[in-house]
Amino acid sequence: MSDMTTLSPVAASTARIGRWRWQETAFWLLVVASYFLFSDRYLILTEIAWLALFALSLDLILGYAGIVSLGHAAFFGVGAYGVGLLAKHGIIEEPVLALLAAGLMAMALGFVTSFLVIRGTDLSRLMVTLGIALLLRELANRFSDITGGFDGLQGFTIAPVLGLFEFDIFGRTGFVYCTVVLFVLFLAARRLVNSPFGLSLRAIHNNRLRAEAVGIPVDRRLIAVYTVSAFYAGVAGALFTQTTALASLDVFAFERSADLLLILVIGGGGYLYGGLIGAVVFKILQEIFSSITPQYWLFWIGLVFVVIVLVGRERMRRWARVAPDFLLRRLGLSRGVGGGGSRGGEP
Amino acid sequence: MSVERRVLLRAAVCAVAVGAFAGMASAQETVKIGLIVPMTGGQASTGKQIDNAVKLYMQQHGDTVAGKKIEVILKDDAALPDNTKRLAQELIVNDKVSVIAGFGVTPAAFAAAPLATQAKVLQIVMAAGTSIITERSPYITRTSFTLGQSSIIIGDWAVKNGIKKVATLTSDYAPGHDALKFFKDHFVAGGGQIVEEVKVPLANPDFAPFLQRMKDSKPDAMFVFVPAGQGGNFMKQYAERGLDKSGIKVIGPGDVMDDDLLNGMGDSALGAVTAHMYSAAHPSQINKDFVAAYKKAYGQRPGFMAVGGYDGIHLLYEALKKTGGKADGDSLIAAVKGMAWESPRGPISIDPETRDIVQNIYIREVKKVDGELYNVEFATFEAVKDPGKTKK
Amino acid sequence: MTNFLTILFDGVAYGMLLFVLASGLAVTLGLMNFVNLAHGAFAAFGGYVCAVLVNRSGVPFFVALPLAFAAAALAGVVAERTLFRHLYRRSELEQVLFTIGFVFMAVAATDYVMGSSQVFINLPDVLQGQIDLFGVGIGRYRLMIIVICGLLTLAIQGTLARTRFGARLRAAVDDPRVASGLGINVPQVFAFTFAFGCGLAGLGGALGAEILGLDPYFPLKFLIYFLIVVTVGGSSTITGPFMAALVLGIADVAGKYYVPKLGAFVIYALMIVILIWRPHGLFGRTVAR
Incomplete structure (x- = not known):
């Protein structure tokens, strides 16, 4: 971190990049407005909020560092089961603390697995990450006495947030809670990517050899960002469990990771809002199509993807x-x- | 603060319930049903059968009962419990449904259970078959079956019919574990012996290695449970390995011989003996009419999932008649208890204590009837209760 | 010992099947640099064509197999000319989005047309049951798979290595601009290759219906397996995926047989280990392109 104080041009540059734009203000005002505008749709809004956080976590590694992953659900799942188990056995009851703890668990896994991911080609990364997620899914299935196996982890309750706000049937608390967490972590991510650290990631993304040549410790930076991203994904998973009070094997599913990748491609990576916008678009499309035609909504959402790319x-x-x-x-x-x-x- | 919130919350929930009730009592007189089933994904055929059957029933019996108009809102949860939960929650809070129904898999039924309790809404399980589901909420009832029901019967039957050694092959998830446990309890207690026990992963493309293990253990019969939809695949490979010729019989709960798929399995399925609550060949007039109507409407044979849906909606119609159109959870669940009727599968009733289904279990053998494969029933065990509850 | 041979035989058949299904993907991905996640849709298409021909029109199974190949290849040409062609120059992620969208549409359309239940193909009696060879149980159907897939593999390898077309294809892949300068019709070569890959998938779908099952979700369910074969084998040759498919097929079957408790772990664990050991796949080029 010493670069920050010594290199003033960099500091100036990061300050310029990091300036808050009016579009961003508008975006977050819209988020606040949605609380009042769609008061009967808090549940889907909640889903969008944790999905957005999840997508943000993928954006950190894909959009900024260029690490593709098809197994981000591994961290999501660890966060989800982590919170579930903490609540079920009454180890940490308070949601915010549990959230942090679950995030840290996912982070630990992220750190360990990062060594497998930093080397290799794009394709091998895709498959290694996918393999890890699928292995975890099998593990969770195998140790069904701990995880509940295929039936999922159920029958626990989530304590009120900060001991004050209980999760209600309308999903209001859940929505506000998820959105606040999303906003806080978004700010942290924004700070991170606009720091010299974030710039070095972009340098690695653009040209790894050149980045190495100018003295950026490539491997260490990649490990660091992968670990941070795992934390984000774990928190997203924890939010999922806390707002639904269940965790099942599909938190590790291939489909979850694949949907996430689609979301980020729809929204576009590398400017932080891509995952957020993608999550909104994806969920809303899914909701609209599946309420019009519960049987064949897959067709229409597929058509939208195809058109997006063709146009x-x-x-x-x-x-x-x-x-x-x-x-x-x-x-x-x-x-x-x-x-x-x-x-x-x-x- | 906290107490205040809790009071507010409770008031809100009550308001929802009362609101739903008041809404119905007033002008429109509509009873809404949220039908949550998997319509996409690997379990899609379950959802479609249920949806078809519900539609068929409403065509036959009209959409008005006890002066109320019945409106079914179909939702696809793709068999993911978090979807189920959200959809159920939205249906209860926004659409003000009086009943939630469907539930293709056990975790989905579990996920919705707390909502049924919290909002006091009747939950009709039309497919999922794990025993303990009905214990998760006092508002749950079931019109499908439990795996225990058919597994104990086939266990007893095997003992009586000179089957000594059995190898088991069950899918590695709760219903599979249920089936295995209940079968073993009765089969081993009756003096049978389990010579091999294999649990296959739920997503399993190739049964070959597991079947080879079955073959190696040289049993008299193999007990099989695979979820609805995988049965055909299994039987094909069973025949491919020559197990049909080596005299190893297939026995099990009827899921593996789903009527939906049976005809595609080919002659290798002939002679398989299963215990189940429904066969499309059930020799009653009411079933003949049901099968004919279903075939006419959808071009295929109804399976046991369709019957679960058909009876589920029937149960609701009858319950509404009994309550005079009152659709709150407490009245409905009270009306449901002890209800008995003649279903396409035979006489069935709802156990007043457990709210679970009581039904005849039939032992059937796959035979060719008019060039098509059918499960032909040849023995009946009457009014079987879910063994998961009678034991306690 | 005889058991071991039976298991080995089953594993080889399973691996061969995986290879035929995935080889088209290896071609488009490795040779044309196109991430075609819709590959399984062509396999399912072939499978359904075969099923309809055999079950409804009474076409003999062995006639229906080449027809399944032809139908899938034709579908491949049409899709390539109208849609996929525009994507060769796009980024990989856009290709992913597009082809997944395509799969979604294919899945829902199949569901609409064919229903969501599993479909089986009525096999001739010749292919049913097992033959006993010195105490080793040999499934007739699997034996046929091994024969057909083995011949195909030889044919593909021969075409790529020895024929004029193979040379043109390799030239077109290595440097499209120079290749077209030499008078090679690059788009045509690509279209033909793509169609052939789809045809193979279609054939694989028809052959695999018996063992893997065929339902509308086939393209999504087996996508992971295709990808595993291609990545583990390395996508720059055709022998790589072939060997990988064999290794994975045998490991999967043997793993499930000898340690059924670990069933599903084997294939994933093996893949991770191989990819960490050799990120470009078992037989991949070590230098990144």
Whole structure:
């Protein structure tokens, strides 16, 4: 961390990058607004919130450090079962503390497995991470006397948050709780990626050899960010268990990791909001399609993916930028709202 | 603060329940049912059978009962318990359903149970078959079956019919463990011997190595439980390994011989003896009509999952008639207790103490009838209760 | 000992089947650098074509197999020309999103057309049961799989290594620009290769229906296995995936037979160990492209 004090140009640069933009304020205001606007949909909002945190954790390693993973559910699952077991056996009852503890468990696993992941090709990383998650799933199934096996870990209750706010049937507490956790961890991630540490990750992502040549300890940086990411994923898993009061084998499932990757691809990696936006889009699409056609929603969501890629995200973004102007003009309000603030670096 | 919140919360929950009730008593007079089943994913065929059967019943019996209009809201949980829980919660809170039904797998039924208790809503389990489900909430009832029911019967039957040595092959999850435990209890107590015990992973593409182990242990018969949908695959490989020719019989609860798949299994399935609560060949008029109507509507034979759905919705209709249209959880569960009727599967009733289903278990053998494979019933064990509860 | 041979035989058959199913993926991924997660959809398509032909139209099984190959290959050409072609230059993650979307659509469409229950193919009597060879039980169906897949493997290897087309394909992969400068019609070569890979998958789907089961979720259920075969084998040759499929097939079957309690662990653990030992796969090129 000594780089920060000695290299003032870097400090200046990070300060510039890290400046808070109006779009970001708008985004979080929307999140707050959703509390009032969709008061009967707290449950799905809660799901979006922990999913967003989960996607954020993948963004840290994929979008910033370029480590692909198809087994991020491993950490999610450890967090989920961690919290469940802590609550069930009454070891740590208070949710926030349990959350931290579960996050740390996932973090420990992340640190250990990071050594397997930092070397290798993209494809072998995909498969090693996937293999780890599937192994954990089998372990959880095998030790069913601890985990409840296929039936899942059930029959425990989650104590009120900070001893004050009980989880209610409407999901209000759950939503506020998840959103606050998401926001706090988002701020931490934002701080992290805009620090010299984050810059060095981008350098590694862009060109590993060159990064090595300028003296960045590549392996150590990758291990560090992988470990942090595991913590985030563990917390997301813990939130999942705390808001649903159950944990089952599918927390480790391949589908969970795969969906996560899709979410990040939809939202775009490397600017922190990608996972958040992707989670919102993904869940809402799923919800809309599956309530219209519970049997065949998979088809329509697949179609959306196909169209997204065929049209191309760049073009969509351009449309998104032009659309408000166009609409306003249509309505005879040609004020030309500046919709074009450039977002952070796209991969 | 905390106490205050808790009081508020309780008031809110009551308000929901009362609101739902008041809503119904007033103008619209609708009873909403949240049907949560897997419609996508590996368990999709379970969900579809249930959905089909419920639709069929409502076509036949109209959508009005005791002056109330019945509205079914179908939701897909893809057999993931967290989905089940959220959907159930939203159905109860937002759609104000009076009944939640369906539940393709045990964890899904578990996940919804606390909500049924909390919101005082009737929960009808139409598929999941682990014994303890009904103990998770006083508002749960079941119209499918428990694995214990059929497993003890086949255990007794095996002992009586000169089967001495059995090798077991069961899926490695709760229903599989239930089936194995109850079978063993009765079979071993009757003097039988288990010569090999294999638990196969739930997601298991190739049965070959497990079947080879079965073959090596040279049993008189093998006891098999695999979940609905995997039976066909299993039987194919059973025949491929020549087990059908080596005289090792297949016995087990009827899941492996699901009517849904039976015809595709080929002649290798002939002679398999299973104990189960439903066969599409059940020789009653009511069943013949049911099978004919189902085939006409959906182009295939109904399996035992379809019957679970059909009886589930029937139970609700009858319960509503009994309560005069009152749809709160307490009235409904009271009405459900002790209810008895003639189902396509035969006479069934709901145990007033456990709220679980009491039904005949039939021993059937796979035979060819008019060129198609059927489970032909040849022995009946009447009014079998779930052994998981009678034991206590 | 005879048991061991039976298990070995089963493992080889299982591995061969995995290879035929996954080889098309190895080709598109290794040779064309295209992440085609929709590969299983073509396998399922072939399987369903075979099932419909045999069960409903009464076409003999051995006639239906090549038809399944042809149908899947045709579907592959159409999909490649209309859709996948546009994705060769896109980033890998976009290819993932696109092909997964494609699988989702295929799964739901299959469900709509064919129903969600498992489908079986009525086999001729010749293929049913076991033959006893010096006390070793040999399943006839599995024997057929080994023969067909073995011949196919030889044919593929021969085509790639010895024919003009093989040379063109390798040239087109190594440097498309130079290759087209030499008068090789690169898009055509790719389209043909893609179609062939899909055809193989279709054949694998038809052969595998008996052993793996066939339902609408086939493309998703077995995606993991395809990927394991390709990554463990290394995607730059065809022998790599072949050997990997054999090793995994045998290890999986033997593992489940000898230590059934550890059943599902074997294949994953083996994969992790191999990939850590050799990140480019067992037979992969050691230098990253």
